[in-house]
Amino acid sequence: MSHILTPRMWLTAFLGITRRETLRFVNQRGRFLAALVRPLVWLFIFAAGFRAVLGLSITPPYQTYVLYEVYVTPGLIAMIQLFNGMQSSLTMVYDRETGAMRTLLVSPFPRWFLLGSKLVAGVIVSIIQVYTFLAIAWFWDVEPPLMGYVTVLPALILSGLMLGAMGLFLSSAIRQLENFAGVMNFVIFPMFFASTALYPLWRMRESSTLLHDICAINPFTHAVELIRFALYEQFDLLSFSVVLGCLILFFAGAVFMYDPAKGLWARRKGGA
């Protein structure tokens, strides 16, 4: 067998990894349902309750007053992707505890490619979830412009990659499966609540300048805003730059951590 990796072999490996992730997702129907129910509960119950309490002024990209359900939708989309990113990091930790991660890493392809393929596969799964959510939300009067469904796609790819890379990076640092509960408490919840997913930035400033500043530098805020603008056929340069920058940072961090010569593999003893 030749050890020269041809472009066709790279493509085969990428498709193989994507296929495995999708098959796993399809086979775990509970996971799909959970991923869908979570944002729908927020949309149907939380947003309905808050509708009366929270007044929203006209903020870009919206040109009129919008219902709270409409405002909160991009945040819930980003939440789907955040959970999905963390879920794939959870499977990475799980895979590492079994031998599946080793199987992936002993492939003759370079690690950045293997991790990158796994990342892209996770994003594809998250996008399927997002469009299913958007389809249901449409019946709940969340009706962005038709073209918005198309223009949001590149934003979803980028934000999905960034949140997935963050999960990948975190997975390299989590030692054991149980620690994922810690990730929930210390990463997912703070990121979600200290962002523009549920309330606009100006509302935050009214209650605390510090909180406003935290929200403003939170990468999740920028993922939400990137999606929000894209869903209304607009492009937000600041959000785009922050999301892209974070993607590069997190992915480089993950590749470093999974490198056999550096990161955790070099230091780890025994059954990593």
Add this chain to the structure above:
Amino acid sequence: MPQDALSVQNVSHSFGRFQALKDVSLAVPKGGFTALLGVNGAGKTTLFSLITRLYNSTSGRIEVAGHDLRREPGAALARLGIVFQSRALDADLTVSQNLTYHAALHGIPRREAMSRAVDVLAQVGLGDKMDARVSALSGGQSRRAEIARALIHRPQILLLDEATVGLDVKSRAEVVELTRALTRQGVSALWATHIMDEIRPEDGLVILHKGQVLAAGKTAEVTGGDDLTEAFLRLTGEQA
């Protein structure tokens, strides 16, 4: 002299201050069955992690079928088949889905992978389990499926890390016998174990203890005619 399927020369490895491997050298000849015998914590898994490049080896030299792991990692890894101690198959997927996934990780296209899957599953006696979910397999079947997975990219050497752990006596014997049969077909095997019964006098033997190679050679030569357990205890200086 014919080239060895695997050659490890003067390899050491430390985790912080703890030295897990000290100047380890061993060779697995082509088509040979070599047992790597050591108690838990002897350094077997660390050595396997270095050979599979999960850890970077900084000292010494590891060659797989003549390919230096540090200089040509892709070529070396392409020639290695590995059965890990922990379960590595996706329980939710079918046997053939697992196998084609693994083949893809070696750049083997789906159609080719499917035909190879039929061959390797027949080889391990699981020809009728192509479409069975891994979760439906018994412990022994699942191990044999792992061996099929490790064979699908046609490696020159198989590494098996405590492949019989958790299996009943019958399944254990079947897995050992299967591996021996494979070596007769030309694949070399490095069989890490702590179970003496799995080793025969004609096998190659490397005794690893506290990170050091205490003895290496044909089992019959290492034991000098003694019982393997006695020889092992004598060499390691431990009590029965």
